Amino acid sequence: MPLAEKSMIARIRRQAGVGRGVIKSIGDDCAVLRVPPGHEALVTTDFSLEGIHFRREWHSPESVGHRCLARGLSDIAAVGGKPIAAFLSLALPKALPQTWVNRFVKGLTSLASQFDVTLAGGDTAQSPDGILADIIVLGSVLRGKAVLRSGARPGDKVYVTGSLGGAASVLQDLIKSSRTRLGMTKERGRHFFPQPRIEVGQFLRQKRLAASMIDLSDGLSTDLGHICQESGVGAELRAEFIPRNSRVSLTLALHGGEDYELLFTSAKAIPEQIAGVAITEIGRVTQGKNLFLVNGGKRKRLRPQGWEHFKK
Amino acid sequence: MPLAEKSMIARIRRQAGVGRGVIKSIGDDCAVLRVPPGHEALVTTDFSLEGIHFRREWHSPESVGHRCLARGLSDIAAVGGKPIAAFLSLALPKALPQTWVNRFVKGLTSLASQFDVTLAGGDTAQSPDGILADIIVLGSVLRGKAVLRSGARPGDKVYVTGSLGGAASVLQDLIKSSRTRLGMTKERGRHFFPQPRIEVGQFLRQKRLAASMIDLSDGLSTDLGHICQESGVGAELRAEFIPRNSRVSLTLALHGGEDYELLFTSAKAIPEQIAGVAITEIGRVTQGKNLFLVNGGKRKRLRPQGWEHFKK
Numbered sequence: 001m002p003l004a005e006k007s008m009i010a011r012i013r014r015q016a017g018v019g020r021g022v023i024k025s026i027g028d029d030c031a032v033l034r035v036p037p038g039h040e041a042l043v044t045t046d047f048s049l050e051g052i053h054f055r056r057e058w059h060s061p062e063s064v065g066h067r068c069l070a071r072g073l074s075d076i077a078a079v080g081g082k083p084i085a086a087f088l089s090l091a092l093p094k095a096l097p098q099t100w101v102n103r104f105v106k107g108l109t110s111l112a113s114q115f116d117v118t119l120a121g122g123d124t125a126q127s128p129d130g131i132l133a134d135i136i137v138l139g140s141v142l143r144g145k146a147v148l149r150s151g152a153r154p155g156d157k158v159y160v161t162g163s164l165g166g167a168a169s170v171l172q173d174l175i176k177s178s179r180t181r182l183g184m185t186k187e188r189g190r191h192f193f194p195q196p197r198i199e200v201g202q203f204l205r206q207k208r209l210a211a212s213m214i215d216l217s218d219g220l221s222t223d224l225g226h227i228c229q230e231s232g233v234g235a236e237l238r239a240e241f242i243p244r245n246s247r248v249s250l251t252l253a254l255h256g257g258e259d260y261e262l263l264f265t266s267a268k269a270i271p272e273q274i275a276g277v278a279i280t281e282i283g284r285v286t287q288g289k290n291l292f293l294v295n296g297g298k299r300k301r302l303r304p305q306g307w308e309h310f311k312k
Numbered sequence: 313m314p315l316a317e318k319s320m321i322a323r324i325r326r327q328a329g330v331g332r333g334v335i336k337s338i339g340d341d342c343a344v345l346r347v348p349p350g351h352e353a354l355v356t357t358d359f360s361l362e363g364i365h366f367r368r369e370w371h372s373p374e375s376v377g378h379r380c381l382a383r384g385l386s387d388i389a390a391v392g393g394k395p396i397a398a399f400l401s402l403a404l405p406k407a408l409p410q411t412w413v414n415r416f417v418k419g420l421t422s423l424a425s426q427f428d429v430t431l432a433g434g435d436t437a438q439s440p441d442g443i444l445a446d447i448i449v450l451g452s453v454l455r456g457k458a459v460l461r462s463g464a465r466p467g468d469k470v471y472v473t474g475s476l477g478g479a480a481s482v483l484q485d486l487i488k489s490s491r492t493r494l495g496m497t498k499e500r501g502r503h504f505f506p507q508p509r510i511e512v513g514q515f516l517r518q519k520r521l522a523a524s525m526i527d528l529s530d531g532l533s534t535d536l537g538h539i540c541q542e543s544g545v546g547a548e549l550r551a552e553f554i555p556r557n558s559r560v561s562l563t564l565a566l567h568g569g570e571d572y573e574l575l576f577t578s579a580k581a582i583p584e585q586i587a588g589v590a591i592t593e594i595g596r597v598t599q600g601k602n603l604f605l606v607n608g609g610k611r612k613r614l615r616p617q618g619w620e621h622f623k624k
Contacts, residue, residue, distance in 0.1 A: 023352060024460060027542060029390035029526060030354040030451070032458045035347045040335060042342040043355075043433065045401045045448055051440040052403070078341035089357045089401075089446045091364070121355065123446070128363040134401045134435070134446040136357055139342070146344045148336060214341060230339060 021084045021140075025120035033085055033120065035140050042139040042146065044075035050130035058174045061100045063192040064131070065107030067258075071217065072137030073115060073196035074260040078215035079146040080205025083198065085120035086112055087136040091127035108135075115198055147205050147264070151212035152231035156265035156285040161197050161277045164220055165248040166190040168256025187245060194260040199275035201262060213264040219257045224291060225304035227265065237283035237302065239295035254293070255305040333396045333452075334430045343433040345397055347452050354451040354458065356387035362442035370486050373412045375504040376443070377419030379570075383529065384449035385427060385508035386572040390527035391458040392517025395510065397432035398424055399448040403439035420447075427510055459517050459576070463524035464543035468577035468597040473509050473589045476532055477560040478502040480568025499557060506572040511587035513574060525576040531567045535575055536603060537616035549595035549614065551607035566605070567617040 024032040035041045048054060048068040059067070069086055076083045088108065092101065112119055117137070170191035197215070204210040212231055214223045220242070228235055237254075244253040265285050272279060286292075291302040336344040347353045360366060360380040371379070381398055388395045400420065404413065424431055429449070482503035509527070516522040524543055526535045532554070540547055549566075556565040577597050584591060598604075603614040 024458065028458075028461050029387040030356045030393065030458070032391070032453070033353045033355060034455075035353050037349075041345045041347050041353055041450065043345060043397070043399055043448070043450055044342045045399050045433065045435050045446070047401050047403055047435050047437045047444075047446075049403055049437055049440060049444070052437055075341040079344070081342065085355070087355055087357050087448070089359050091359055091361060091444075121357065123357050123359050125359045125361055125364055128361060129441040132359075132361070132403075132444055134357070134359075136355070136399070136448050138353065138355055138450075141344070143346075146336065146340075146342070149340050 022118045022120050025118060031085065031087065031121040033138060038143050039140040040143050040146065042076055042079060042081045042141055043136065044072050045134060045136045046071040046075070048133040048135065050132070056131070059192065061103035062107030065104040066111045066193050068133050068135045069108045069111045070194045070196050070260060072135045073111070073117070073198060074215040074217065076137055076139040077196050077198045077201035078213050078262060079141060079148065080201045080210070080213065081139040081141040081146065082202065083115055083117045083137050083139040085118045085138050087120060087138070088122035089134040090122065091125040091132040093127045093130060096131065141205070145205060147201070147210045147213040149212055149214050149227050149230040152227050152233050152265040152285045153211060153267065154233055154285050154287045156211050156267050157270070157281050158224070158235055158237065158263070158265050158283040158285060159270055159279050159281055160216070160220070160243065160261055160263050161200050161279055162259070162261040163243040163245055164216065164259050164261060165244050165253035165256045167194065167258040168252045169245070169248045172252070191258070194258065196260055197262045197277060200277050203274050204264060209266055209268050209270060210264040211266055213262060216259045216261045216263055217257055219255045219305065220263065221254050221291065221302055222304040223263055227263065228289065228291065232289070234286040234288035234290045234292070235283055236286050236292040236294060236299070239293055241280060241282045243278065243280045254302070334432045338433050343397065343399065345432065345450060350455050351452040352455050352458065354388055354391060354393045354453055355448065356384050357446060357448045358383040358387070360445040360447065362444070368443070371504065373415035374419030377416040378423050378505050380445050380447045381420045381423050381449070382506045382508050382572055384447045385423070385429070385510060386527040386529065388449055388451040389508050389510045389513035390525050390574060391453060391460065392513045392522070392525065393451040393453040393458065394514065395427055395429045395449050395451040397430045397450045399432060399450070400434035401446040402434065403437040403444040405439045405442060408443065453517070457517060459513070459522045459525040461524055461526050461539050461542040464539050464545050464577040464597045465523060465579065466545055466597050466599045468523050468579050469582070469593050470536070470547055470549065470575070470577050470595040470597060471582055471591050471593055472528070472532070472555065472573055472575050473512050473591055474571070474573040475555040475557055476528065476571050476573060477556050477565035477568045479506065479570040480564045481557070481560045484564070503570070506570065508572055509574045509589060512589050515586050516576060521578055521580050521582060522576040523578055525574060528571045528573045528575055529569055531569045531617065532575065533566050533603065533614055534616040539575070539577065540601065540603065544601070546598040546600035546602045546604070547595055548598050548604040548606060548611070551605055553592060553594045555590065555592045566614070
């Protein structure tokens, strides 16, 4: 292990600590963790690759670290689970300044501590090109109670948290702004420091309000497509109901990724707000296997448009 | 998600299936897994990066897939645990032939099925450059019984499984052979298809024979250094006892990486063979904090030499 890696592990170790449910963390072959009795373990992994998921000229190191972990926490939120620990595999180019790494780890551990999550291990390597991070989050959920994508039934209503398209809209601004950093506004914060909806996911699961659920990482049309595919159903959305900021286009709200809001279906009465986050009904689950959008009285097929980073 | 990724997930899904302890695998936000009652969860993550850990001109896709998972399984072996499921984060360059991916997944799942391990999820992305894989293995161990690096005590004997330096020796041959593929021999198999010592690790833990343990991924001098550091002890090795093939130099046996044998310390009587694998006593744990090598009657400081892939 090169010296730079050694010192990085030592630094992460200092910033990480050992927390709830974590018996042994960084500094052994494996992390040893305790899953609460009567619970199942949840595992999710997500890449954050320079040039694919972020750019150093656009994203501060703190933002890269925060977004890296937010991706994993959002997956735990999407099944109604509670995160326990995170693991970071991090490959760095030789020439990367040490301050970048410090600030990256700070961004990651700040978000981790907000949800009582321990950074409990990982791997380090030299990168052949660019910064490569893979975040793993381990969580838990009561046995048999994870909210899956496969639970949607015809007649369910479709709901989303927060508002959509904001993250993709900031990405458009970044592309237009000739690749310099933008000043921070509340709306831009949604892109740079997205807030995983852990509390909302847990509330929906505990109250048995969600029949199916997913987090919006690839975009509404794609992620609703995942629910429909896994559940063997279709869905119809109402364009005018889709919550979006006035300067965000319908196209971005339908297809833009990385909002990290929750999309769920339910046959029950749903509060207008959960844990301070607005919940909006945007359509209904149908028997067919296709997605439709009703817009200005017209009903058209809605095709999932795979979200590709930096491509639009 | 680009089409190529979609088809890869579908392919992995077909080859993966759902196994013991895995409630929900690929196709949801998280994998949902069951850790046996009275057990703790083990988590380990390891990068396999093209140009750092493997080269396409040297390693067949099956070998890359096998070695990728072997790294994680070996970490589970090193605490005496049982692997349950693996997760693969895989970023691929656009131009990579589909057959490469198929053969890679085949190499990985072949080893997985040997240990009843389910490939239960992961992430896919486009790679900015080269093949990037991160393997996560989730395992379990009886509560409080994981064999840690920190358990070595002065007076313990030091043991290794199998023989050392073989993997590094093949790497030297590859470098000398002007980067063409080598024919396969039994010894070369140790580099291309290393065998994680899961059964040995479990036997040592179950019989309470190992006070401390680690797997040999970075090389004997470095990994013994990790045990000594975590245990606050030193160690003295006997050069003539270190098991190596006659054509492997002492230097490679001391410092070469990626053998994936187990190194452990014990104050108890140890069988000469466990699960068909030879066990060799190579030295003892001491009170100082340094490593020494006794060679031809001379006692010299043994400095951990960080193993750098392809650097020697």
